[in-house]
Amino acid sequence: MKSSHELRVVEEGETGTCDTMTMEGDERGNESTEEENNDRSSAGEDRLIYSIEDTPPWHLSLLFGFQHYLTMFGSTLGIPLLLSVELCMSDNPVDVGKLIGTEFFVSGLATLVQTTFGSRLPIIQGASLAFLEPSRAILRSEGACPSPLSVNATEEDFEMRSELWRSRMRLLQGAILVASLVEVVIGFTGLIGFLLRFIGPLTIAPTLCLIGLSLFQTAAKFAGINWIVSGTTIVLIVIFSQYLGRITLPIPAFSSNKKCHVIRFPVFKVVPVVLSVIVAWILAAILTATDVIPEGSPGRTDYRSAVLQDSPWFYIPHPFQWGFPVATAAGVLGMMAGVLASTVESIGDYYACARVSGAPPPPKHAVNRGIGMEGLGCILAGFWGTGLGTTSYSQNIGVIGITKVGSRHVVQAGALFMVVLGSFGKFGAFFATIPIPIIGGMFCVLFGLVASVGLSNLQFVNLNSSRNLFVLGVSLLMGFVIPTYIKDNNDAINTRFPEVNQIIIVLLSVNMFVGGAIAAFLDNTIPGTLEERGLVSTKHKSSSQTLEEDGALSKCYDLPFGMRRIRRIGFFRHLPFSPTFQGFRVKNYCHRPAKRNGRASVKYDAVTSTQGDSTNKTADT
Structure with missing residues (x-):
């Protein structure tokens, strides 16, 4: 599997690929490493003649x-x-x-x-x-x-x-x-x-x-x-x-x-x-x-x-x-x-x-x-x-x-x-x-x-x-x-x-x-670390898959018809094959007492886990 940086910067050379809005370029520009810049420059050298959504004659x-x-x-x-x-x-x-x-x-x-x-x-x-x-x-x-048939068969x-x-x-x-x-x-x-x-x-x-x-x-x-x-x-x-x-x-x-x-x-x-x-x-x-x-x-x-x-x-x-x-x-x-x-x-x-x-x-x-x-x-x-x-x-x-x-x-x-x-x-x-x-x-x-x-x-x-x-x-x-x-x-x-x-x-x-x-x-x-087993690369894959949640909407993966109805109906967000699918979420409420105005109250942490994502998102409710 390719890393998220390798996959994200492919064909920046004005290929007009998917109808995409990528926010990482502005929000994380200060965090890009020298290796990423080299990847971008090499990607710019290989321009596509026709990208995925283009229709040649x-x-x-x-x-x-x-x-x-x-x-x-x-x-x-x-x-x-x-x-x-x-x-x-x-x-x-x-x-x-x-x-x-x-x-x-x-x-x-x-x-x-x-x-x-x-x-x-x-x-x-x-x-x-x-x-x-x-x-x-x-x-x-x-x-x-x-055995094969004879000539007189x-x-x-x-x-x-x-x-x-x-x-x-x-x-x-x-x-x-x-x-x-x-x-x-x-x-x-x-x-x-x-x-x-x-x-x-x-x-x-x-x-x-x-x-x-x-x-x-x-x-x-x-x-x-x-x-x-x-x-x-x-x-x-x-x-x-x-x-x-x-x-x-x-x-x-x-x-x-x-x-x-x-x-x-x-x-x-x-x-x-x-x-x-x-x-x-x-x-x-x-x-x-x-x-x-x-x-x-x-x-x-x-x-x-x-x-x-x-x-x-x-x-x-x-x-x-x-x-x-x-x-x-x-x-x-x-x-x-x-x-x-x-x-x-x-x-x-x-x-x-x-x-x-x-x-x-x-x-x-x-x-x-x-x-x-x-x-x-x-x-x-x-x-x-x-x-x-x-x-x-x-x-x-x-x-x-x-x-x-x-x-x-x-x-x-x-x-x-x-x-x-x-x-x-x-x-x-x-x-x-x-x-x-x-x-x-x-x-x-x-x-x-x-x-x-x-x-x-x-x-x-x-x-x-x-x-x-x-x-x-x-x-x-x-x-x-x-x-x-x-x-x-x-x-x-x-x-x-x-x-x-x-x-x-x-x-x-x-x-x-x-x-x-x-x-x-x-x-x-057999005991072994993730890095030793070569499983660290799967984290790159999961990070690349969170682009959709970070604001990068890729329309080239949408279905050829019916997308207005799919986006309008919330039920489709729970179907793993739907273009609006954002992952499975399972909430686990952990009891945690907290004081409010001098009185004991109850506070819960909602831990949300997403399919394919190794990081948990914690939000107080």
Whole structure:
């Protein structure tokens, strides 16, 4: 989380962001430190072209929106392709294309809901890796996939295989639907502030780290099909994103002021994955044409070429397209681990997105509403059947920082691209033909970045403390040891109740659940100071959230309609997701005798505590 000073001074360079009235500049001008002044000067150098409330011309909105679409493309494409293997969809490539289209379609819907009614920040929603490991654990409990069908398989055999993967998908749908209700409740009731008291950096770091590290076997399996293609993908992503990231290329542009002109655009830094996939795909086509890649290998570009012919031109995803969801206790509890990990990760994304888009720090009601709407997005994913929940994409926040375009309408234009292109059957079918080694190369980089994002939370922790090293080391190692043992010994759990056995097996098979649970228990029970545990930074967060109470009213977090009525009716001030919400207040009256005019009288102190605020306000009544 960012400090209150870092978040408050973002984009002072006349960006015209939210309709904001900040009093701290005049009231506390004498208290600003040299560090704050340096932050202000650096913020002034990075001026936004379009801030969060601005509306660019329609053609620029479409252009920048398509850029956001390309940025989230790699992650959103790879995850359903990986899940399709666990779903036993190898004999149904046409359905794989439909699954890809459904993922993009639902991501667009979730983004529109989040930017319109949720946190109102320009933040993209997409498939979450936090749900992948719980989904795989649920599917593993249903047994391994059968061998691929032979060339002589009948139409009835293909129908049976289709029903097999659909039944497995329905299990994931039911688990996501029920588990996502927890995220909805956590968000709209404001419970997230209470839960964060027990979830610190030492819990978040191993949880997110295990999400990426636990998938290394899949990345190695996919990449190992052809290391020439996968290695090329990895090398290109590294070169484009790290070595050529600062290089800008001339691109023609048009504006009402400058008319036709040329701008310099950091294309390698914005879409390195897309460029790498295109080049690697061309290389795979050359190796296929020269038969360097043998016939029948998943590394060939013609391995699934029939999918394009068999897929319809238009396929609009719809709810329950795979059948009616089925929920099991084991599946729901396992999926809750993904819900909690995704929730904690998204809160940090809200503060980062607010900073780069020129908005003030998100107030309590915006965070609560954002988490609630992310839960609603996961429910949409459960209805439509993507097999995974949705979450905020941090890579698109980086795009805002690069392009200096933080407009909410641009992200909504990107969401429209997801919805429209997700409705074209040929679109999903085309990317279902992507050679598997290219996907493996993408995973090698993507999973490593996920692990490193988890480790970045340790910047707040005292790593010279033997206590913290113990918590981190034990939770990370046990996050691998216990799930590995359970996967190899499913009969090790025997409580004489099959349902209970399945629940325990699914939970203990999820690496991030085991590691996160152990880290949370040790971090909250082993003695240690707040500073040592890295929890001091949460105070900065709470102080930044009191801006609303200090007189900084941020209209960019208001709902798009109905605000007059909401402000007029006092009841809405008590709803955690209402723009007029100012925190929970619980009064505790302490008896204290006081003398008045020579006579004993009774005087009371009203102690008011506010959600997310560690300071108590005392007033005499």
